């Protein structure tokens with residue numbers, strides 16, 4: 199399998215999976231995409247119904263690593279990774295209402311869906327870096343969950359230094375402590391005086407500085423890295439198969455910020471999984487919902503909400519969908535993205551918008567509506583949802599059609615957001631035993647201004663430690 203950038207051409211020297219795993223973002227500022235969608239025949243999908251989560255993950259991810267990492271290696275990694283999740287099913291399905299299912303993606307070590315992919319990335323990086331005898335500096339931006347998942351996956355790894363930027367005072371305390379109490383030498387946490395979009399912009403700016411990128415051997419583990427998307431596809435396949443796929447379609451509702459998680463579901467549909475609707479749930483940072491309703495992709499100020507991990511205005515992975523809807527035309531894609539960067543307004547061609555709306559639907563919830571949803575889920579179904587998962591379930595309820603199972607991605611454990619959960623339900627969700635002493639652990643992090651030069655200096659120093 200070869201890869202190409204959303205802003206560049208496919209040439210003979212096209213990178214393979216190992217190359218794009220380490221480089222993360224393409225040199226031209228675009229995002230890597232496979233040069234074609236692997237097709238999974240219906241009989242194969244049917245035969246996968248009996249596979250364990252780990253075996254299924256190896257099959258699905260293996261379609262993107264062909265020529266780079268073999269199936270047996272992937273299988274060993276997947277068994278090791280998913281064998282440590284705290285639920286035997288890895289990503290269990292819970293029927294919350296008739297035909298509405300919660301797909302719990304938070305049974306990994308940091309209690310958020312990011313672990314599903316990030317734990318695999320930790321193993322994949324280690325494998326490729328050892329082979330190449332190479333060291334990288336991972337720089338990542340987080341609104342709360344990617345950071346802790348990445349730090350957990352890469353802490354103490356010999357070939358990796360990791361720097362995570364989070365927006366100062368804009369994550370939950372549990373989220374911050376999950377990052378800042380990891381004291382291994384190879385980990386640096388920076389609280390940026392800005393919002394998540396500022397953090398993400400700085401990561402992209404560091405990648406755009408060719409000399410800096412090369413000097414520090416930068417790598418990315420945000421969902422701009424294709425490997426993250428690839429490793430998020432298996433749970434869509436598995437949950438659809440559990441509810442009758444491929445013989446009948448299912449729909450998915452996904453609480454959305456950077457558009458990586460829902461994009462993985464869309465990719466599954468491109469690979470042959472019958473999917474009816476893909477439903478985006480947003481909080482008051484509703485750029486995607488405005489886009490889906492009115493083709494209005496105008497960036498606004500990021501507003502803090504009850505679901506901080508989705509406090510995002512620039513949904514990086516939308517570029518991948520746009521590229522596809524533009525018939526994989528990198529020049530048009532580059533021009534639209536460049537204009538968006540300069541003006542804060544993305545002019546998506548009308549035909550592309552209409553095509554997107556055939557599958558994608560969107561709904562935005564205020565904090566009050568989110569709280570009401572959490573309250574109702576608990577009162578009516580005895581289901582405790584965190585604010586992000588509640589938004590997914592609300593989107594699922596809104597777009598659920600009779601006869602088509604609706605699967606809502608539950609992206610975080612309620613204990614990551616205890617205040618919001620307590621306020622809505624009266625229940626204080628307890629952290630699991632491995633995190634029970636989180637509030638008495640020592641924290642370490644630097645607070646830095648929203649200034650790219652200061653951040654680069656900190657990354658350099660960390661790299662050279």
Ligand SMILES: Cc1ncc(COP(=O)(O)O)c(C=O)c1O
Pocket residue numbers: 310311342343344421453454455456457458459460507508586587609610
């Ligand atoms: C708990 C939670 N839910 C939802 C999202 C949104 O996912 P995505 O950015 O892939 O759209 C995030 C962050 O990415 C998250 O941490």
Ligand SMILES: N[C@@H](CCOP(=O)(O)O)C(=O)O
Pocket residue numbers: 339340341342343344345419420421422455456458507508
């Ligand atoms: N919500 C995310 C934001 C970054 O998303 P990613 O999927 O691109 O890594 C977070 O929790 O950090």
